[in-house]
Amino acid sequence: MPDSEYRDIRKLDLFSQMADAHFTALMRGAYVQNFPAQIELITEGEPSDFLHIVLSGSVDLFSAWNGRDTSMATVRPISTFILAATIKDAPYLMSARTLEKSRIALIPSQDVRAIFDADSNFARAIVTELAQCYRSVIKSQKDLKLRTSLERLANYLLRQQKRAGGRAVFELDFEKRRLASVLGTTPENLSRAFKGLQPYGVTVTGSRITIGNQGDLERFAKPNPLIDDFSM
Amino acid sequence: MPDSEYRDIRKLDLFSQMADAHFTALMRGAYVQNFPAQIELITEGEPSDFLHIVLSGSVDLFSAWNGRDTSMATVRPISTFILAATIKDAPYLMSARTLEKSRIALIPSQDVRAIFDADSNFARAIVTELAQCYRSVIKSQKDLKLRTSLERLANYLLRQQKRAGGRAVFELDFEKRRLASVLGTTPENLSRAFKGLQPYGVTVTGSRITIGNQGDLERFAKPNPLIDDFSM
DNA sequence: CAAATCAATTGATAAATGTCAAATGCCGAG
DNA sequence: CTCGGCATTTGACATTTATCAATTGATTTG
Numbered sequence: 001m002p003d004s005e006y007r008d009i010r011k012l013d014l015f016s017q018m019a020d021a022h023f024t025a026l027m028r029g030a031y032v033q034n035f036p037a038q039i040e041l042i043t044e045g046e047p048s049d050f051l052h053i054v055l056s057g058s059v060d061l062f063s064a065w066n067g068r069d070t071s072m073a074t075v076r077p078i079s080t081f082i083l084a085a086t087i088k089d090a091p092y093l094m095s096a097r098t099l100e101k102s103r104i105a106l107i108p109s110q111d112v113r114a115i116f117d118a119d120s121n122f123a124r125a126i127v128t129e130l131a132q133c134y135r136s137v138i139k140s141q142k143d144l145k146l147r148t149s150l151e152r153l154a155n156y157l158l159r160q161q162k163r164a165g166g167r168a169v170f171e172l173d174f175e176k177r178r179l180a181s182v183l184g185t186t187p188e189n190l191s192r193a194f195k196g197l198q199p200y201g202v203t204v205t206g207s208r209i210t211i212g213n214q215g216d217l218e219r220f221a222k223p224n225p226l227i228d229d230f231s232m
Numbered sequence: 233m234p235d236s237e238y239r240d241i242r243k244l245d246l247f248s249q250m251a252d253a254h255f256t257a258l259m260r261g262a263y264v265q266n267f268p269a270q271i272e273l274i275t276e277g278e279p280s281d282f283l284h285i286v287l288s289g290s291v292d293l294f295s296a297w298n299g300r301d302t303s304m305a306t307v308r309p310i311s312t313f314i315l316a317a318t319i320k321d322a323p324y325l326m327s328a329r330t331l332e333k334s335r336i337a338l339i340p341s342q343d344v345r346a347i348f349d350a351d352s353n354f355a356r357a358i359v360t361e362l363a364q365c366y367r368s369v370i371k372s373q374k375d376l377k378l379r380t381s382l383e384r385l386a387n388y389l390l391r392q393q394k395r396a397g398g399r400a401v402f403e404l405d406f407e408k409r410r411l412a413s414v415l416g417t418t419p420e421n422l423s424r425a426f427k428g429l430q431p432y433g434v435t436v437t438g439s440r441i442t443i444g445n446q447g448d449l450e451r452f453a454k455p456n457p458l459i460d461d462f463s464m
Numbered sequence: 465c466a467a468a469t470c471a472a473t474t475g476a477t478a479a480a481t482g483t484c485a486a487a488t489g490c491c492g493a494g
Numbered sequence: 495c496t497c498g499g500c501a502t503t504t505g506a507c508a509t510t511t512a513t514c515a516a517t518t519g520a521t522t523t524g
Contacts, residue, residue: 044458065378066454072373084363090464093370116359120352123359127348130362131316137369138325141304144376145416146297149511176472184377189511191473206472206520222298226276232322380480408502421481423503438490438502466524473518481510488503494496 001032001105005055008078009105012053014129018122022115030107041096041104048085048092050106054078057102060178061094071181073140074099074174083129086112099174135232142227149185153193154221155228156183157202157209168214172207233264233337237287240310241337244285246361250354254347262339273328273336280317280324282338286310289334292410293326303413305372306331306406315361318344331406367464374459381417385425386453387460388415389434389441400446404439 006027009015015023032055035041041052044063052059059075072094075081085092086109098104116123143152156179164170172179180190194204200220201212211217225232238259241247247255264287267273273284276295284291291307304326307313317324318341330336348355375384388411396402404411412422426436432452433444443449457464 063374063378063458065374065456065459066383068378070374070377072370072377084366087359087363088367090367091458093367093374093458117356120355123352123355124349127319127355127359127362130359130366131319134316134362134366134369135320135322135325137366137373138304141369141373141376142295142297142302142325144373145302145304146295146300151298186512187472188474188513192511195473224297226295226323226325227297382480418482419502420483420504424481427503467522468524469520469522471518471520474516476515477513479510479512481508483508484506486504486506488501490501491499493498 001027001030005032005103005105008055009053012078012080014080014083014125015122017125018115018119022119022122026107026111026115029111030105032103032105035098035102035104037098037100037102039098041098042082042092044092044095046092048082048088048090048109050109051080051086051112052082052096053080053105053107055103055105057104058099058174059096059102059104060099061096062181063094069181070184071178073136074182080129083126083133085109087116087126087130089113099178136230139227139230144184146227149183149189150193150196151221152183152185153190154197154200154202154217155223157197157211158218158221158223159228159230161209161211168212169208169210172209176207233259233262237264237335237337240287241285244310244312246312246315246357247354249357250347250351254351254354258339258343258347261343262337264335264337267330267334267336269330269332269334271330273330274314274324276324276327278324280314280322280341282341283312283318283344284314284328285312285337285339287335287337289336290331290406291328291334291336292331293328294413295326301413302416303410305368306414312361315358315365317341319348319358319362321345331410368462371459371462376416378459381415381421382425382428383453384415384417385422386429386432386434386449387455389429389443390450390453390455391460391462393441393443400444401440401442404441408439 010023054075054077056077059081060071061073061075061081062069062071081096082092116126160173161170176190177187180187183190200216202217203210203212242255273291286307286309288309291313292303293305293307293313294301294303313328314324348358392405393402408422409419412419415422432448434449435442435444
């Protein structure tokens with residue numbers, strides 16, 4: 001593994017406080033691999049052999065049942081995924097596929113569990129990470145249960161605008177059909193939802209969004225930190 | 233605190249492995265209180281001052297936005313709730329109210345965080361608990377995004393049947409209007425959904441459910457451990 | 465560049481879900 | 495026991511969302 005990546009991983013909240021020896025031990029069994037776009041990295045139901053870390057690119061976590069499927073979340077560098085399955089030594093609940101060319105580090109789950117038992121700083125970091133993950137899903141569950149698809153889109157746009165720097169014009173960061181799935185709707189309805197936001201000053205050109213009237217959109221969307229602020 | 237409750241709490245996975253001194257320290261600051269039904273114990277957005285443990289009765293976790301509200305989960309004895317907020321020292325994401333007369337233990341959050349730093353067995357137990365909570369929410373999210381309300385009800389009935397002992401006749405464990413909210417629908421539609429399951433052999437009399445043809449219902453519901461098995 | 469491919473949009477329609485109002489049924493207080 | 499209150503059910507209707515088919519638009523590839 002290149003030294004720069006080694007250091008990048010070390011800097012993650014999850015690993016930054018652990019003992020050197022333990023981090024080195026973890027990395028010894030780890031390996032890094034490049035994947036092309038649209039590769040299925042893991043499949044739900046399989047045993048969780050590796051903790052994954054996205055070093056570059058991006059990964060879609062999705063799930064299927066009875067012929068349907070849905071995007072659950074997107075993982076961006078640099079962060080881990082399927083930590084809970086690794087810790088519990090339980091099957092993956094979600095599948096994962098690369099959205100673009102991606103570089104992924106793989107750490108054997110049994111190593112993670114072993115070091116977790118030996119290093120209490122690491123254990124503490126895992127707690128913080130899991131608590132964060134848990135709260136994120138709760139927020140997204142509230143978004144789904146309390147809002148219509150139009151409201152979900154409006155709030156998504158406000159969140160994405162913020163992530164992209166806060167300007168009135170910004171880019172969607174993934175395809176509309178995946179956005180539709182993330183928002184729990186269909187591509188057709190997403191398209192109509194964009195139209196439905198025109199009265200609030202939202203203009204769409206391809207993946208470029210313009211928020212013509214911030215106040216109008218916010219009054220409609222009613223963003224709430226207990227749903228939309230993923231940093232807390 | 234009565235000795236029997238002290239021991240019941242000690243037996244929880246969360247506390248069973250920690251050092252005696254630490255457990256005693258935690259319990260010193262804790263207190264136990266009886267609440268009548270329908271009391272709001274915590275309100276979303278407030279700072280998380282206490283980790284709560286339901287000793288008897290039951291508690292509804294719910295959330296509101298823009299005049300709507302929804303039931304997120306039910307907490308039954310003996311287990312904790314709002315662990316993630318306590319650990320992160322972040323505001324509650326959900327409100328909680330007693331569903332019936334309930335006995336609740338309250339442990340100051342700062343004590344939990346302090347002991348968490350000092351006792352690595354406790355830290356490990358928290359990891360396991362949080363991983364479990366996380367996976368439960370993911371399952372419930374999959375249920376919501378991948379299934380229609382009829383399918384959610386069918387699978388709910390199968391889960392509840394199992395929890396109640398597996399017989400063909402069993403009782404719903406809470407009011408239908410709350411069940412509707414948990415399932416992400418309205419009381420009116422829940423009522424129609426029960427009718428919609430008649431062709432699969434489901435009969436409803438008040439809160440008594442009869443599953444006339446297990447195979448028919450299961451073929452329709454298509455239960456899946458990665459969504460419906462909350463033990464793994 | 466042109467053809468092929470795939471995403472996105474649009475229109476028409478169907479299905480699911482929500483809302484409102486009224487009726488029914490259940491349960492506890494007096 | 496009877497009444498009143500509340501949960502539940504039902505019916506009619508509105509809204510939202512999904513589905514299907516066709517078209518448009520953008521991008522890739524030979």
